[in-house]
Each structure stands twice: as C-alpha cells, then as structure tokens.
Amino acid sequence: MGSEAPHHQLHAFLFPLMAQGHMIPMVDIARLLAARGLKSTIITTPLNASTLSKTTDRDRLSGLDIDIQIIPFPAVEVGLPEGTESLDKITSPEMIPKLFKAINMLQPQFEQLLEEKHPDFIVADMFLPWATESGGKFGIPRFVFHGMNFFSQCVTESLTVYKPYEGITSDKESFVVPGLPDKIEMTMSKLPEHFKVTTVFTELMEQVRDSELKSYGILVNSFYELEPAYAEHYKIVMGRKAWHIGPVSLRNRDTIDKAQRGKKGSIDEHYVLNWLDSKKPNSVIYISFGSVSRFSNDQLLEIATGLEDSGVSFVWVVRTIQNNEEEKFLPEDFEERMEGKGLIIRDWAPQVLILDHPAVGGFMTHCGWNSILEGLSAGVPMITWPLFAEQFYNEKLVIQVLKIGIRIGVEEWNKWMYGKSVTPVKKEKIREVVTQLMGDGEEAEEMRNRAKELSEMAKRAVEEGGSSYANLTALIEELKIYKK
Numbered sequence: 013m014g015s016e017a018p019h020h021q022l023h024a025f026l027f028p029l030m031a032q033g034h035m036i037p038m039v040d041i042a043r044l045l046a047a048r049g050l051k052s053t054i055i056t057t058p059l060n061a062s063t064l065s066k067t068t069d070r071d072r073l074s075g076l077d078i079d080i081q082i083i084p085f086p087a088v089e090v091g092l093p094e095g096t097e098s099l100d101k102i103t104s105p106e107m108i109p110k111l112f113k114a115i116n117m118l119q120p121q122f123e124q125l126l127e128e129k130h131p132d133f134i135v136a137d138m139f140l141p142w143a144t145e146s147g148g149k150f151g152i153p154r155f156v157f158h159g160m161n162f163f164s165q166c167v168t169e170s171l172t173v174y175k176p177y178e179g180i181t182s183d184k185e186s187f188v189v190p191g192l193p194d195k196i197e198m199t200m201s202k203l204p205e206h207f208k209v210t211t212v213f214t215e216l217m218e219q220v221r222d223s224e225l226k227s228y229g230i231l232v233n234s235f236y237e238l239e240p241a242y243a244e245h246y247k248i249v250m251g252r253k254a255w256h257i258g259p260v261s262l263r264n265r266d267t268i269d270k271a272q273r274g275k276k277g278s279i280d281e282h283y284v285l286n287w288l289d290s291k292k293p294n295s296v297i298y299i300s301f302g303s304v305s306r307f308s309n310d311q312l313l314e315i316a317t318g319l320e321d322s323g324v325s326f327v328w329v330v331r332t333i334q335n336n337e338e339e340k341f342l343p344e345d346f347e348e349r350m351e352g353k354g355l356i357i358r359d360w361a362p363q364v365l366i367l368d369h370p371a372v373g374g375f376m377t378h379c380g381w382n383s384i385l386e387g388l389s390a391g392v393p394m395i396t397w398p399l400f401a402e403q404f405y406n407e408k409l410v411i412q413v414l415k416i417g418i419r420i421g422v423e424e425w426n427k428w429m430y431g432k433s434v435t436p437v438k439k440e441k442i443r444e445v446v447t448q449l450m451g452d453g454e455e456a457e458e459m460r461n462r463a464k465e466l467s468e469m470a471k472r473a474v475e476e477g478g479s480s481y482a483n484l485t486a487l488i489e490e491l492k493i494y495k496k
C-alpha cells in the first residue's frame with residue numbers, strides 16, 4: 013500500500029496500454045524501478061493481471077516491492093466479446109475503436125486509485141492521454157511511455173509539424189522528412205492512415221501530443237549510444253524532457269524470466285531450447301511479426317514455401333486471421349518435410365529466449381520496436397517487413413541508420429491484419445532475402461558484426477555505470493528532490 017510504504021520510498025504507478033507490445037516493456041520498467049528500491053504498482057485489468065502476476069509474484073518472492081492493482085474492463089459494455097481485454101484479442105478492425113472506447117472509460121477508476129494510494133509519480137502509456145490530467149488533479153507528475161525509440165518520435169513530430177506530405181499526389185513519390193539529423197525519405201504509402209484520412213487515431217494522436225507536452229517527461233526504451241543524434245534532437249530541437257532507460261528487456265536474465273514475458277507460450281520453452289541446441293551457431297532464422305498482426309493464408313503459404321526453398325532452418329511464429337488450430341495454411345506434407353529443419357509455433361513464442369540462443373543468426377521482423385531492440389540486444393541482423401504503426405520508420409532506422417538489416421521490400425502501411433487487398437510478398441523474394449541474410453556474403457557478415465557491436469553496447473548501457481543505468485539513477489534522484 014502506497015500510504016503504508018516508508019516515507020522515503022518512492023512509489024510508482026505504471027499504467028500500460030492493454031497490448032503486449034506496451035505491457036511487456038512497462039512491466040520490465042516496473043521491475044527495474046523495484047530493483048532500485050522503489051515500490052512499483054502496475055495498473056491493469058483482470059485477465060492481463062492473471063498473466064502478469066506470474067512475473068510479479070516471482071519478483072516479490074525475491075524481495076522486490078512490486079504489485080498489481082486490478083481495475084475491471086468494460087468490454088461487454090462497449091460491444092466487445094467478454095474477455096477482450098487487449099489488442100492481441102482483436103480479430104477485426106471494427107473492434108479497435110471499441111477497445112479504445114473501453115480504455116477511455118477507465119479514467120474514473122484510475123483517479124479513484126490515485127486518490128486512495130497517492131503514488132509519487134505515474135508512468136502511463138501514450139494512449140492514455142488523460143493520465144496527465146488525472147495526475148494533475150492530485151499533484152502527481154505523469155511520465156509518458158510511448159514504447160517507441162527516439163528516431164521514430166522525431167519522424168512523427170516532423171511529419172505532424174511540417175506536414176511534408178501535403179501536396180504530394182502520388183502514393184509512391186518520395187519526400188524528405190524535414191529537419192532530421194539524416195536525410196530520411198518517406199512515401200505516402202508508408203505513412204499511418206491517420207495522416208491521410210480521419211480515423212479514430214486522428215484526434216487521439218492530437219490528444220497524445222498535447223498530453224505529452226503537458227506531462228513531466230518521457231521514458232524511452234532505447235539507449236543513448238544506439239541513436240545519439242536522435243536522442244539529442246528529441247531533447248534539444250523538440251524540447252522534450254526524456255530519459256533513456258533501455259533496452260528494458262535486458263532486465264530478463266534467466267530462462268524463466270525470458271520464457272514468461274507476455275502471454276503464456278504455446279510451446280514448452282525447454283523443447284524450443286533443446287531444438288535450438290541441436291543446431292549450429294547462427295544457422296537458424298527466427299520469424300515473428302509481433303503480438304497483434306495476423307497474415308492471410310495466401311501470405312502464410314508464400315512464407316512457408318519461401319522458407320523451404322531457402323534451405324535455411326527456422327523457428328516461425330504463426331498467427332492466422334482466425335487463430336484456429338485446425339486451420340490449414342501450409343503446403344501439403346510441409347511439416348513432415350520440415351521435421352528437424354523448421355519449428356512452427358502457433359500464436360505465442362518465448363521470443364527473447366529464442367533470439368538470445370546462439371543458434372539464431374537472423375530475425376525476420378515486422379519492425380515493432382520491442383522486437384527490433386530485442387533482436388539487436390541479442391546481436392542478430394534482421395529482415396525488415398513492416399506492417400503498421402510506426403514500423404516503417406523503424407525500418408528506416410534499421411536499414412539506413414544502423415545498417416543491420418535487409419528489406420523484404422513492402423511499401424504499404426497496413427491495418428493490424430494483413431488485409432486481403434494487399435498483394436502477398438512472393439516466395440521467391442522470401443527465399444532471396446533469407447539466403448542473403450543467412451549466407452556468408454560480405455554484406456551479411458558486416459551486418460552480423462555491426463549487430464554484435466550493438467549488442468555489446470546495449471548490454472553495457474544497462475550495467476552499473478552505463479548510460480541507461482545512469483539515466484535511471486538521474487530520474488530517481490530528480491523524483492526524490494521533487495517529493496521533498
């Protein structure tokens with residue numbers, strides 16, 4: 013209980029968006045703060061709490077002051093099926109505005125908790141813009157967590173402020189995103205929908221920016237050495253008060269912590285580890301498109317065939333549109349032929365555990381920021397296949413700035429699910445990029461070396477004395493002074 017905590021102990025309220033890509037890093041942040049002696053309370057809904065509690069229970073047993081405060085979620089009230097408490101449960105685009113409506117309805121309950129527990133500060137997801145106002149009512153500073161890197165936030169701000177896409181008539185015509193440290197080019201087809209038409213996100217993104225400007229500061233899951241020019245741009249040119257404290261996934265050091273991040277895996281982690289143990293170093297490609305995207309059966313078939321044709325061993329996480337176990341999307345006898353060569357995991361894999369295994373030498377990713385950061389922390393080069401959100405900006409960071417990846421070549425921003433209207437990436441292209449990334453060509457070798465260097469830098473950043481470690485210390489010290 014906040015009110016019962018010793019007066020010198022800072023108490024943090026952490027309120028993540030109910031989406032794996034937002035909850036997972038926020039829980040890591042809660043654990044990092046608790047490991048520094050703070051009290052961390054995670055605010056979430058009943059089903060999400062039951063998944064997260066395994067991690068927090070383990071942490072509590074090891075002596076950390078961390079708990080979960082549950083608030084009910086009005087799924088049924090907004091017309092969603094009971095139990096739809098997170099974005100990964102969404103199976104059609106029409107459900108998205110309903111989920112956000114339900115999330116907005118949480119404000120009064122959140123404020124009641126603030127009144128009762130009176131924490132010293134709030135870290136709330138960007139998609140809860142009202143949390144700044146809520147904190148303000150009780151004199152509690154609010155920090156924003158976007159789950160994005162500096163680079164993508166700089167791109168977003170430039171697009172929002174300068175609107176360089178105005179006057180561009182063709183979807184494929186490139187334009188420069190102005191004012192950034194590098195010459196970053198974009199096309200209309202790669203921009204999120206809300207820049208082009210009015211959607212539920214158009215107004216929301218304005219509220220997000222407004223609340224960000226009014227909040228105490230921003231926590232960024234990145235490290236200074238990864239994108240120094242953009243960290244400076246963010247703070248100096250954009251004037252945001254930000255702390256880089258990542259990669260937060262490196263908080264998970266042992267097998268159980270890595271295996272239990274997010275949802276319960278659909279495969280036993282020891283089985284995966286044994287399977288990988290039987291493979292040569294850097295010989296396996298890991299393929300995953302994050303926690304919410306779902307591909308059409310046509311696209312899955314192309315991936316399966318492309319992988320088989322590449323001859324490269326793989327671990328592939330598959331999420332179908334229906335997510336139905338019985339659904340048939342593989343070529344005839346594929347699993348028999350791939351026995352020992354490829355491992356297919358339905359729905360949810362222990363991603364960090366897999367990426368960290370020495371047998372894994374490449375990562376085909378949808379460019380979600382957590383995935384990229386986890387991949388580079390593991391020292392693995394990537395094939396970039398962005399789908400939605402800010403993933404096309406992240407692709408630019410990976411390809412152009414960090415130079416640790418090869419593009420699959422997609423040009424069009426999608427909704428959450430891979431729509432029927434989108435032409436699938438063909439098996440020939442998949443085979444080509446997989447063999448290129450996993451082969452012994454000079455370019456691939458250079459990418460592997462750079463990825464390894466970044467991995468070392470990431471690990472140093474979170475160790476005592478490292479840039480992220482020091483930035484977290486600075487944040488805590490500032491909050492102690494604020495509290496006095």
Ligand code: UDP
Pocket residue numbers: 032033034036037273274300301302303304305329359360361362363364379380381382383384386
């Ligand atoms: N993840 C996982 N297993 C899966 C799929 C995803 O552990 O099968 C985790 C992954 O490690 C990452 C998060 O879910 O931490 C996904 O976040 P990301 O930003 O990459 O993508 P999003 O899901 O938000 O699109």
